[in-house]
Amino acid sequence: QKEVEQDPGPLSVPEGAIVSLNCTYSNSAFQYFMWYRQYSRKGPELLMYTYSSGNKEDGRFTAQVDKSSKYISLFIRDSQPSDSATYLCATLGAGGTSYGKLTFGQGTILTVHP
Amino acid sequence: DTGVSQDPRHKITKRGQNVTFRCDPISEHNRLYWYRQTLGQGPEFLTYFQNEAQLEKSRLLSDRFSAERPKGSFSTLEIQRTEQGDSAMYLCASSLDDQTRAFFGQGTRLTVV
Numbered sequence: 001q002k003e004v005e006q007d008p009g010p011l012s013v014p015e016g017a018i019v020s021l022n023c024t025y026s027n028s029a030f031q032y033f034m035w036y037r038q039y040s041r042k043g044p045e046l047l048m049y050t051y052s053s054g055n056k057e058d059g060r061f062t063a064q065v066d067k068s069s070k071y072i073s074l075f076i077r078d079s080q081p082s083d084s085a086t087y088l089c090a091t092l093g094a095g096g097t098s099y100g101k102l103t104f105g106q107g108t109i110l111t112v113h114p
Numbered sequence: 115d116t117g118v119s120q121d122p123r124h125k126i127t128k129r130g131q132n133v134t135f136r137c138d139p140i141s142e143h144n145r146l147y148w149y150r151q152t153l154g155q156g157p158e159f160l161t162y163f164q165n166e167a168q169l170e171k172s173r174l175l176s177d178r179f180s181a182e183r184p185k186g187s188f189s190t191l192e193i194q195r196t197e198q199g200d201s202a203m204y205l206c207a208s209s210l211d212d213q214t215r216a217f218f219g220q221g222t223r224l225t226v227v
Contacts, residue, residue: 008154032214043118043205043218044157051214088156092213101170102147102213104156 003027006089006105015114019076023089023105026070030103032092033065035074037085038107044088047074079112086110116140118219120206126225127196134192135222139208146189147216148181149205150174157205163189196226 006023013019021035032051036044050056053067064073072089089105119138127133139146144165149157160179161171165186175181178196183189193200203223209216 004156006156034214036218041220041223043207043220046215046217049214090156101159101162101172102149102157102216103159106154107156 001026002106003103004089004091004105006108008106008108010109010111012111012113013079015079015081015112017079017112019074019079019083019110019112021074021076021087021089021108021110023072024070025072025091025103027091027103028067028070030091033063033072034090034092034102035061035063036088036090036104038088039085047087081112081114084111118206118208118217120204120219120222122222123220124223124225126227129196129198129226131196132192132194133196133224134190135204135206135224137189137191137206137208137219139188139206140210140217143208143210143217144186145209145211145213145216146183147207147209147213148189148191149207149218151203151205151221152201160191193224196224198226200224201226 004025034049035047038044056063060077062075086107088107090102121136147162148160151157163183178194181191203221205221207216207218
């Protein structure tokens with residue numbers, strides 16, 4: 001079993017829809033949770049990160065972590081065609097400032113059509 | 115452009131040849147990471163440096179792989195005796211102390227034929 005599991009999709013939604021992307025993880029030592037966006041043939045770009053459980057909002061994006069169920073979510077409101085990309089969840093161990101390894105999910109391919 | 119720079123962007127090589135990739139991190143970043151990403155998968159951790167010290171290596175990094183970061187600036191990743199299974203995107207990232215804010219380069223896409 002992979003440490004971070006993510007449904008690869010693909011997910012196709014109409015413009016303006018609310019998108020929900022999800023991951024589960026197995027290691028309770030993970031304390032930092034990130035979402036990256038990756039356009040085709042580009043490197044991943046950090047969207048946002050959350051420490052421990054709770055919600056974090058940034059514009060149209062909301063990240064949610066539930067440590068009791070080991071569940072990570074990213075919500076995109078009013079989705080736009082420019083949001084079409086692969087979305088990667090990632091986790092980081094408890095020693096965030098000293099432990100160097102990000103563990104990524106498989107990535108979910110999202111297409112927002114006009 | 116002051117982001118993470120990787121060179122080359124693409125490399126096609128014959129099986130058995132050696133290849134070397136270069137990564138130039140964001141200038142003030144002391145941490146540098148290498149990841150490998152195959153088609154349809156998320157990046158997998160290979161190794162990481164804090165300044166010039168290589169602090170962790172994944173089991174994925176076989177003895178054919180070696181990474182260096184002389185003087186704590188740019189880094190190189192060398193693959194000796196390449197195999198078809200080495201075909202992947204090799205990503206470099208850098209951060210200042212805290213990997214919650216790691217910035218990735220565009221990657222080097224390696225194809226072994």
